[in-house]
Amino acid sequence: MGRRKKELILFILLTFNGLIYSQTIISGFIKEKNGNSIPSASIILKDSLSSSTIEYTFLDQNGNYKLTTNQYGHFKLSFSSLGYKTKIISITILKNQSHLNLDIVLEEQPIDLKEVIIRAEKPISILKDTILFKTRFFTNGTEQTVEDLLKKIPGLNVGSNGTIKVGNQEIEKLMIDGDDLFEKGYKILSKNMPAYPIEEVEVLKRYSNNRLLKDIEESNKVALNLKLKEDAKRIWFGNAELSIGNDSFYQLKGNLMNFGKKNKYYFLANSNSVGYDTTGDIQQLIKPYRFNEPASIGDNQQVNNSLHLSAGSLNFKRSRTNFNNAELLSLNAIFNPTEKLKIKTLGFFNWDETDFFRNSIDVVNIDNTNFTNTEDYNLRNKKRIAFGKLDVTYNISKTKMLEATTKFNSGNYNDGSNLIFNGNSTIENLKHQNTLFDQKINYTNKFKDKKVFLLTGRFIQEKSPQNYSINQFFYQDLFPDTTNANNVKQQSTNQMQFAGVSAHLLDRKPNGNLLELQFGNEFRKDKLNTEFSILENETILDKPISYQNNTNYTVNDLYLKSKYRYKIGDFGLTGKLNIHQLFNQLDFSNSSESQKPFFANPSIGLDWKINDKNKITSSYSYNTTNAKILDVYNNFVLTGFRSFSAGTSNFNQLDASSISFNYQLGNWSDRFFANTFILYSKNHDFFSTNTDIEQNFTQSRQILIKDREFISINSKLDYYFKFISSNLKLDLGYSKSEFKNIVNNSDLRTITSNNYNYGIELRSGFKGVFNYHIGTKWTTNKIETTIDNAYTNNESFLDLTFVFNDKFDVQLQSERYYFGNIQTTDNTYYFLDIDARYQLIKSKLSLGLTGKNLFNTKTYRTFSISDIGTSTAEYRLLPRHVLLKLEYRF
Numbered sequence: 001m002g003r004r005k006k007e008l009i010l011f012i013l014l015t016f017n018g019l020i021y022s023q024t025i026i027s028g029f030i031k032e033k034n035g036n037s038i039p040s041a042s043i044i045l046k047d048s049l050s051s052s053t054i055e056y057t058f059l060d061q062n063g064n065y066k067l068t069t070n071q072y073g074h075f076k077l078s079f080s081s082l083g084y085k086t087k088i089i090s091i092t093i094l095k096n097q098s099h100l101n102l103d104i105v106l107e108e109q110p111i112d113l114k115e116v117i118i119r120a121e122k123p124i125s126i127l128k129d130t131i132l133f134k135t136r137f138f139t140n141g142t143e144q145t146v147e148d149l150l151k152k153i154p155g156l157n158v159g160s161n162g163t164i165k166v167g168n169q170e171i172e173k174l175m176i177d178g179d180d181l182f183e184k185g186y187k188i189l190s191k192n193m194p195a196y197p198i199e200e201v202e203v204l205k206r207y208s209n210n211r212l213l214k215d216i217e218e219s220n221k222v223a224l225n226l227k228l229k230e231d232a233k234r235i236w237f238g239n240a241e242l243s244i245g246n247d248s249f250y251q252l253k254g255n256l257m258n259f260g261k262k263n264k265y266y267f268l269a270n271s272n273s274v275g276y277d278t279t280g281d282i283q284q285l286i287k288p289y290r291f292n293e294p295a296s297i298g299d300n301q302q303v304n305n306s307l308h309l310s311a312g313s314l315n316f317k318r319s320r321t322n323f324n325n326a327e328l329l330s331l332n333a334i335f336n337p338t339e340k341l342k343i344k345t346l347g348f349f350n351w352d353e354t355d356f357f358r359n360s361i362d363v364v365n366i367d368n369t370n371f372t373n374t375e376d377y378n379l380r381n382k383k384r385i386a387f388g389k390l391d392v393t394y395n396i397s398k399t400k401m402l403e404a405t406t407k408f409n410s411g412n413y414n415d416g417s418n419l420i421f422n423g424n425s426t427i428e429n430l431k432h433q434n435t436l437f438d439q440k441i442n443y444t445n446k447f448k449d450k451k452v453f454l455l456t457g458r459f460i461q462e463k464s465p466q467n468y469s470i471n472q473f474f475y476q477d478l479f480p481d482t483t484n485a486n487n488v489k490q491q492s493t494n495q496m497q498f499a500g501v502s503a504h505l506l507d508r509k510p511n512g513n514l515l516e517l518q519f520g521n522e523f524r525k526d527k528l529n530t531e532f533s534i535l536e537n538e539t540i541l542d543k544p545i546s547y548q549n550n551t552n553y554t555v556n557d558l559y560l561k562s563k564y565r566y567k568i569g570d571f572g573l574t575g576k577l578n579i580h581q582l583f584n585q586l587d588f589s590n591s592s593e594s595q596k597p598f599f600a601n602p603s604i605g606l607d608w609k610i611n612d613k614n615k616i617t618s619s620y621s622y623n624t625t626n627a628k629i630l631d632v633y634n635n636f637v638l639t640g641f642r643s644f645s646a647g648t649s650n651f652n653q654l655d656a657s658s659i660s661f662n663y664q665l666g667n668w669s670d671r672f673f674a675n676t677f678i679l680y681s682k683n684h685d686f687f688s689t690n691t692d693i694e695q696n697f698t699q700s701r702q703i704l705i706k707d708r709e710f711i712s713i714n715s716k717l718d719y720y721f722k723f724i725s726s727n728l729k730l731d732l733g734y735s736k737s738e739f740k741n742i743v744n745n746s747d748l749r750t751i752t753s754n755n756y757n758y759g760i761e762l763r764s765g766f767k768g769v770f771n772y773h774i775g776t777k778w779t780t781n782k783i784e785t786t787i788d789n790a791y792t793n794n795e796s797f798l799d800l801t802f803v804f805n806d807k808f809d810v811q812l813q814s815e816r817y818y819f820g821n822i823q824t825t826d827n828t829y830y831f832l833d834i835d836a837r838y839q840l841i842k843s844k845l846s847l848g849l850t851g852k853n854l855f856n857t858k859t860y861r862t863f864s865i866s867d868i869g870t871s872t873a874e875y876r877l878l879p880r881h882v883l884l885k886l887e888y889r890f
Contacts, residue, residue, distance in 0.1 A: 185285025
């Protein structure tokens, strides 16, 4: 065993030695002298000298109580209830004493109340659809950002990519004192705004994005509202932070805010080279997507390019491989000129330059085709994004509202790779832009108490031209006549126009039933032009006809959607029927065709609230979808330095059916919560590929295949152990998919993919110096076809927090990664990060020290599988760096 592993094991053992301690349970009943139960009472355990509260609990409905402590010595135990004399007794808890039973009788104390105001502050308050958390009961002072704060709130889950969920459901938005700035792009706020001005966190259940739809639409959405401390309102405040480290690592960030009753301002800036992603998924800010929501017309419309140079999705923490140099500036404001008018402005500017390094060995083994490719891949992405949004809301009256949203986005990208492919030096360059104009107007009229009419219109125009070049020619077998070729280029233009209008009626019946009718028309026109050229130096040798595209694709969708929800006691039955009449037009350079398909999409859903703790929901749906532009173009497009792809050249509608089942035990805010979700879907038609695979290139065309199946089962369990003040989470998942394709003129192949994942984590909530968060997750993937491949990976972590006093705290984060099937001993990796902070001037000036990758792990290897072979990849990691940090609050 290596020295590093021994040190880590010793570190973990020393840590957990502090977790092993004895517990003492104090229990009994509380009654009146006549033996009757007392309706409510509080039991508080206090220190015998300082009288500070150590633990507390309340009487249950049977008149019993139970209180748990890990301390021993002399204490005072207080029993109190309104209308009774408070009783205080002295007790002694011996070391290793497991139980102490005390039955108490309280005497009545009649009181004459003229006017009494009772204010009992609770950590958690529940008011109908709102759950309120007092942050000071759940924080320990180590929280730097809102994201850090929300990780401490029970029932809230913050993923490694910053996604915030309540239970298992992602939030709709993250508001500040009831106002929203970023919609689905809330990660900009959660990752940057400081945590210290937040006094309360509100969880809003059954949330409606349109205030006039509250209690009318059938909503299961959730949102979060951050309520500020009183001294943080109507004043300018913020923070500035400077971090400087070795090897030119740095981070500079600042926040400036003013949250008044009429106007709100939030400005933020960030510049860093430490791999920190300040924006999260930026597309969620530019193009937030809401599914099946009133007035959500056009949310799923965007240009999709077939060519990308990117790092892709890694089974690893992104910040460890993100060699970046990022700058961010965001200027956001909300104005209320009158009581009826609200104006929201958002300006977002992002510059970033990232580097990515990968060495890979790809082994292809299919039938009679066997070869190995090696790649040494260095990628640099440069981007400049400017995004602006203007939201105007005019409340015509209490029942009528007009909303208008205007967006503009301009992105410039310059991506280049230095690639050594099988010993050949290859340079790729991709220059591309994205421009977006988006205008949406929505009128809402609540013409009766439970009846609402919405009229929505939207226009979107988006363009995404690309200019791609490679300084090598790998396609001699495809183009045997171009003997002197030494490089290729491809220019493409992909643009889209969308216009839509929708009228939507919601009618909530007196018995709770809901009728929805929606009539609308959506028009979309796509233009895809690609020009592929084979060159010798700067001279064009050939433009192969089968590798040029000039495609215009127009779809006009005239639809009627209906939905009715019928309630019978605790049962809910929902039926939907969507009717579509399409008018499709497909134009190529030398041909044109049209079609007018008509189809209906039915679905039915059942939900049953057995009781407050047990809920079941299930649904069945049958859907027909229309092919997209990237499915129907006719000739080949270069989609990578050695890959070509083509569409079907035809109109297609795809049929699919799905069944889902969900069982929920408890509620996410309960001490115990469990949820199981099952999904089965069958694609009666789906797009697959007919692919020719050679060592230097692959060429595939989309084909229409019958029958593909998919099943997914996921179970989550959340349980709070009060006696160790810790929360346990279990996550179990299984998925299986079957699909078909053709490779190298083979017969139709059936591929079966199985995925298993199982994880456990435990997070403490101690009030003392020390807290921990530990977990592990195993993932197994298996693919079965003419060959069988499988691997198992593991990821474990241990995070420790030490709050020595209100000025000094230390956080340690350790990780272990194991990648299966790598034929080397170098398949296990350890990481240790540290973050220490000392407040020089409380709540004003603090000094910090941050260390990342302290073991200085420089590379890591992973193993992956596919239906044609295996791949082993080695990635370069950010080296060890230590930063000295200075933060000032003003």
